Amino acid sequence: AQSVAQPEDQVNVAEGNPLTVKCTYSVSGNPYLFWYVQYPNRGLQFLLKYITGDNLVKGSYGFEAEFNKSQTSFHLKKPSALVSDSALYFCAVRDIGDYKLSFGAGTTVTVRA
Amino acid sequence: GAGVSQSPRYKVTKRGQDVALRCDPISGHVSLYWYRQALGQGPEFLTYFNYEAQQDKSGLPNDRFSAERPEGSISTLTIQRTEQRDSAMYRCASSLETGSHPYNEQFFGPGTRLTVL
Numbered sequence: 001a002q003s004v005a006q007p008e009d010q011v012n013v014a015e016g017n018p019l020t021v022k023c024t025y026s027v028s029g030n031p032y033l034f035w036y037v038q039y040p041n042r043g044l045q046f047l048l049k050y051i052t053g054d055n056l057v058k059g060s061y062g063f064e065a066e067f068n069k070s071q072t073s074f075h076l077k078k079p080s081a082l083v084s085d086s087a088l089y090f091c092a093v094r095d096i097g098d099y100k101l102s103f104g105a106g107t108t109v110t111v112r113a
Numbered sequence: 114g115a116g117v118s119q120s121p122r123y124k125v126t127k128r129g130q131d132v133a134l135r136c137d138p139i140s141g142h143v144s145l146y147w148y149r150q151a152l153g154q155g156p157e158f159l160t161y162f163n164y165e166a167q168q169d170k171s172g173l174p175n176d177r178f179s180a181e182r183p184e185g186s187i188s189t190l191t192i193q194r195t196e197q198r199d200s201a202m203y204r205c206a207s208s209l210e211t212g213s214h215p216y217n218e219q220f221f222g223p224g225t226r227l228t229v230l
Binding site for chain 2: 004032034036041042043044045046049051052090092094096097098099100101102103104105106
């Protein structure tokens with residue numbers, strides 16, 4: 001079985017400050033990890049993924065995430081947040097050989113001007 | 114290019130009615146998935162198609178739910194005799210590769226918001 005935990009329902013930061021959204025996962029094998037973002041009245045948009053290789057993954061809109069196998073974490077980060085980054089963020093995991101994505105409950109990010 | 118489209122975007126129906134939700138995947142995408150997202154939760158897997166074959170329907174809640182993809186492109190999720198607990202956002206996703214391919218990346222549509230009164 002595979003699962004994802006996003007321990008924070010909400011994250012609030014000031015514009016220009018670093019942003020971190022936490023994610024931990026559980027899989028039976030090696031994980032494929034994903035971050036998606038959801039803006040109001042829109043679908044889930046893919047941000048980035050970890051499949052293999054470098055533990056630091058860079059994605060869209062200046063976001064990056066670090067895969068940490070020992071801590072089973074895949075935290076999303078952005079060095080300098082923008083007001084336009086305010087949205088709902090989902091972490092997802094897929095076990096090798098599987099096709100289903102298992103999502104966390106989501107973290108609402110609010111960036112204040 | 115065009116992304117995944119879903120219709121209708123909003124559906125309000127009365128308890129006991131049947132509804133059909135449509136998904137039009139990205140052209141050429143082999144795999145198609147349906148997920149259901151309750152308020153305040155992440156999407157949960159319902160079913161998966163590889164071309165026209167329904168490979169996994171383990172996430173469908175009960176036999177009132179069914180899905181098809183007869184020509185390996187457009188898919189329809191049907192809910193018979195709807196109940197209030199069926200109210201949710203229904204999301205469709207497609208991917209270029211077969212589901213278990215390492216670089217399989219799922220692209221999501223905008224979803225259909227179903228409300229059962």
